[in-house]
Amino acid sequence: MTDEYDVVVVGGGGAGLACAVSAAEQGARVLIVEKRPQLGGSTGRAIGSFTSAGTSFQKRAGIDDNPLDHDVDAGLFGPREYEARNNVELRRFFFNRSAQTLEWLTSLGLAFQGPSPEPPNRVPRMHNVVPNAKAYVAVLQARLVRLHGAIVCNAQVTELVRESGRVVGVVAKTDGRTRVFRARLGVVLAAGDYTNSTAMITKYRGARFAAVEGLNPDAMGEGHLLAEAVGAKLVNMDITYGPEFRFVAPTKRGVDQLLPSGGPLLRIMGMLMPLVPKAVINWMVKRLLVSWQHPEDSLLMDGAILVNRAGLRFCDESVSPEREIAVAAQTDGLAYLLLDERLASLYSAWPHYISTAPEIAYAYVRDYLKLRPDVTIERSDLRSLAIARGLPPDSLTKTVERFNAMTSSGSGDIARGGTVAALTGSRWILMGPVKAYFTNSEGGVSINESQEVLDVEGRSIPGLYAAGQTGLGGMVLWGHGLHIAWALTSGRLLGQALGRAATSK
Numbered sequence: 001m002t003d004e005y006d007v008v009v010v011g012g013g014g015a016g017l018a019c020a021v022s023a024a025e026q027g028a029r030v031l032i033v034e035k036r037p038q039l040g041g042s043t044g045r046a047i048g049s050f051t052s053a054g055t056s057f058q059k060r061a062g063i064d065d066n067p068l069d070h071d072v073d074a075g076l077f078g079p080r081e082y083e084a085r086n087n088v089e090l091r092r093f094f095f096n097r098s099a100q101t102l103e104w105l106t107s108l109g110l111a112f113q114g115p116s117p118e119p120p121n122r123v124p125r126m127h128n129v130v131p132n133a134k135a136y137v138a139v140l141q142a143r144l145v146r147l148h149g150a151i152v153c154n155a156q157v158t159e160l161v162r163e164s165g166r167v168v169g170v171v172a173k174t175d176g177r178t179r180v181f182r183a184r185l186g187v188v189l190a191a192g193d194y195t196n197s198t199a200m201i202t203k204y205r206g207a208r209f210a211a212v213e214g215l216n217p218d219a220m221g222e223g224h225l226l227a228e229a230v231g232a233k234l235v236n237m238d239i240t241y242g243p244e245f246r247f248v249a250p251t252k253r254g255v256d257q258l259l260p261s262g263g264p265l266l267r268i269m270g271m272l273m274p275l276v277p278k279a280v281i282n283w284m285v286k287r288l289l290v291s292w293q294h295p296e297d298s299l300l301m302d303g304a305i306l307v308n309r310a311g312l313r314f315c316d317e318s319v320s321p322e323r324e325i326a327v328a329a330q331t332d333g334l335a336y337l338l339l340d341e342r343l344a345s346l347y348s349a350w351p352h353y354i355s356t357a358p359e360i361a362y363a364y365v366r367d368y369l370k371l372r373p374d375v376t377i378e379r380s381d382l383r384s385l386a387i388a389r390g391l392p393p394d395s396l397t398k399t400v401e402r403f404n405a406m407t408s409s410g411s412g413d414i415a416r417g418g419t420v421a422a423l424t425g426s427r428w429i430l431m432g433p434v435k436a437y438f439t440n441s442e443g444g445v446s447i448n449e450s451q452e453v454l455d456v457e458g459r460s461i462p463g464l465y466a467a468g469q470t471g472l473g474g475m476v477l478w479g480h481g482l483h484i485a486w487a488l489t490s491g492r493l494l495g496q497a498l499g500r501a502a503t504s505k
């Protein structure tokens, strides 16, 4: 293997793969350097929604849409304060090009279900890759290998090589030794986000969030740090998606994990997709959502309580992010949600669902009992419920007694907002463990529309580019499906530009 390429990409998630494939499609010699034993990153863990306007899928469904309307609607998601800090020029640039990315992905053999609605988007714009986001990784990786792109795994980039102010390569630690990979045209930082970096979360979000983990344990912000070390400006680093509660990951592989995520079988699945009954698709989506989607806040607001492994309450369940911070501070960062008979029956029918992929599928208590027995149990009395999950039964019983006394007297336990109702009856549900996680961090390296990395003066740093979460460039992408759309669009565009430059020189 030669150590000199046209383009060296740091990180083999969605952005890095899309960049490497589209550079290789133009004839460039490209290398992905990936720190993990396999490619994927957060992209490989995701559900896979890709939100975009003006797509052929929309046209076929009779939906008339355009990127300008999408831009207006995207500004309605998330807190107003964040929208005021958004890089709307870059977002418009992105929205104008994301539908082409979807076409490109489809041409590579990926299949999508939808579009599905997600208000306040005025029309359905969410396209879900089939069977899940692992398909992006499998299809792009296979394509890269066919195009003779190089991949080095177990190689952590620790430094950028600069000569006369230009970034000309990377230093990577691999197999206990140090290697230098040189890049004739450019180094692309596509190293994901910093949701699991205690140091960066503490620095930018605050020390009280230090114990909250990232959903992807490998998301350590290394791309941001590499860029910063050569003078790059970092933007909106204090904004995170979460913390929010998630049930711990299933230990067993779900049926969706057994479905093909690449090769000819995926193509056949794609062709058959329009013929698959809606009920089957809903079932598939429901499986995904009980695996990965967060429990709704309303469950806590309507009166469910949080207990730790000792069977004790420890916070006001109605106040966020304080309750998430409190969960992260418990032993192993774990807690359980306790539902009594009233809540169990309330959360068994619309509009009271435990979790949702909005307007596509809704999961209720019975779905969790059936599909996630590892995190949901039901008993007719509190003691056997506690024993079944290994919580001290006396402690849990006393916790409920104390809580119930507080609901009538107003004192004697940690006060709470929302519905304050005694927990009673002969049907008890314990859900968990849950943990508090960050899903994404929204801070990124400052870039221009050519995805050149910019320094604090707004000047480009020669030879250095960024894509995906590392190269968010000040965009705050609230709502579902925009992060993957950006990762794949920014990767595709950058790879195309660098690939063209490589073959014209």
Ligand SMILES: Cc1cc2nc3c(=O)[nH]c(=O)nc-3n(C[C@H](O)[C@H](O)[C@H](O)COP(=O)(O)OP(=O)(O)OC[C@H]3O[C@@H](n4cnc5c(N)ncnc54)[C@H](O)[C@@H]3O)c2cc1C
Pocket (backbone or CB within 6 Å): 010, 011, 012, 013, 014, 015, 016, 033, 034, 035, 036, 039, 040, 041, 042, 043, 044, 045, 046, 047, 048, 049, 050, 155, 156, 157, 158, 190, 191, 192, 193, 215, 216, 218, 219, 220, 222, 223, 292, 439, 440, 467, 468, 469, 470, 480, 481, 482, 483, 484, 485, 487
């Ligand atoms: C559970 C979950 C579900 C999600 N679902 C969705 C969804 O449905 N739709 C959506 O739009 N978004 C979703 N997201 C967010 C989305 O998946 C990510 O924002 C996006 O995939 C990021 O892509 P990326 O290529 O920028 O980073 P990643 O996919 O994280 O890739 C970064 C890669 O860089 C590697 N790397 C890091 N540092 C180094 C280094 N120093 N040297 C070498 N390699 C390095 C990492 O190991 C990783 O492989 C989800 C996120 C999670 C965690």
